[in-house]
Amino acid sequence: AQSVTQLDSQVPVFEEAPVELRCNYSSSVSVYLFWYVQYPNQGLQLLLKYLSGSTLVKGINGFEAEFNKSQTSFHLRKPSVHISDTAEYFCAVTKGIQGAQKLVFGQGTRLTINP
Amino acid sequence: GAVVSQHPSWVICKSGTSVKIECRSLDFQATTMFWYRQFPKQSLMLMATSNEGSKATYEQGVEKDKFLINHASLTLSTLTVTSAHPEDSSFYICSASVSGKNIQYFGAGTRLSVL
Numbered sequence: 001a002q003s004v005t006q007l008d009s010q011v012p013v014f015e016e017a018p019v020e021l022r023c024n025y026s027s028s029v030s031v032y033l034f035w036y037v038q039y040p041n042q043g044l045q046l047l048l049k050y051l052s053g054s055t056l057v058k059g060i061n062g063f064e065a066e067f068n069k070s071q072t073s074f075h076l077r078k079p080s081v082h083i084s085d086t087a088e089y090f091c092a093v094t095k096g097i098q099g100a101q102k103l104v105f106g107q108g109t110r111l112t113i114n115p
Numbered sequence: 116g117a118v119v120s121q122h123p124s125w126v127i128c129k130s131g132t133s134v135k136i137e138c139r140s141l142d143f144q145a146t147t148m149f150w151y152r153q154f155p156k157q158s159l160m161l162m163a164t165s166n167e168g169s170k171a172t173y174e175q176g177v178e179k180d181k182f183l184i185n186h187a188s189l190t191l192s193t194l195t196v197t198s199a200h201p202e203d204s205s206f207y208i209c210s211a212s213v214s215g216k217n218i219q220y221f222g223a224g225t226r227l228s229v230l
Contacts, residue, residue, distance in 0.1 A: 032217055043121065043208050044159075044221040051217075090158065100147035100212035103219055105158045 002027040002093045006106035013081055014114050021076040021109045023091035030096035033074040034103070035065055038088040047089075050074060051096070061085070086113045118142050119211050121222030128199055129230055136194045136225045138209030144189040145211035149219060150182070153206040165192045189214070199229045 007022040025031060032051050036044040048059025055067040065076045074091060091106040118141040128134050138148055146167050151159040163173045163184050171184035181203075183195040192211075196203055206226050210219040 034218075036221070041206075041224070041226065043119075043223040044210075046218070046220065049218060094217060096217075098215060098217055100149075100164075100219070101217050102161060102164065103149070103159075103210075107158050 002104045004091050004093050004106035006091055006109050008109050010110045012112045016080045018079050019081050021089050023074045025072050025093045031093050032096050034092045035076050036090045081113050083113050117220040119220045119222040125226045127228045133197045138192045138222050140190045140211040143213050146214040147212045148192040149210045150194050151208045201229045204229045
């Protein structure tokens, strides 16, 4: 079984500062990893995904994440945040095989951008 | 691409009535759809996995007779909350996987309030 730990429940950051949201996972099999963003009263939007290949993946809205197999981490980063990045961010993991599989979510990190 | 539509976005109903929520994949075929429940300030909890043309697979602790799932076509799955009670009030979110792919795309969610 897979599990995900998001180490920070809340991250306050000033506008234009860099940010890192941490995510660690555990699994006995290979995995696919995802970051989703949720704005208030909305569903989840896919930010980026790691399936295979390059360990540095770039997503939408200037976000990127790096898959580190030895540290079982998939931290999300952005070099300069905007007020509009204020949202809840979820890291998720699934078995690294084709065909629909269950997603296991972390508890979420609330990113708040202050002016 | 990969747009998932969920309807209604918000519904209020009286205790004892049933409510149906629709989840549609607009621009792709989805063999598998998933239904999640999210409590305030918490992560998503998988309720069931819905495969087109077959019975849904429910997670442990989810009452299948209370949460009826139908996946009659490759673009539509429905969740019916039967005999709703105030404790069923929650945010329900569906997702869909492109056939053969292990990536989920999410609807915007339905907020259910049972009076």
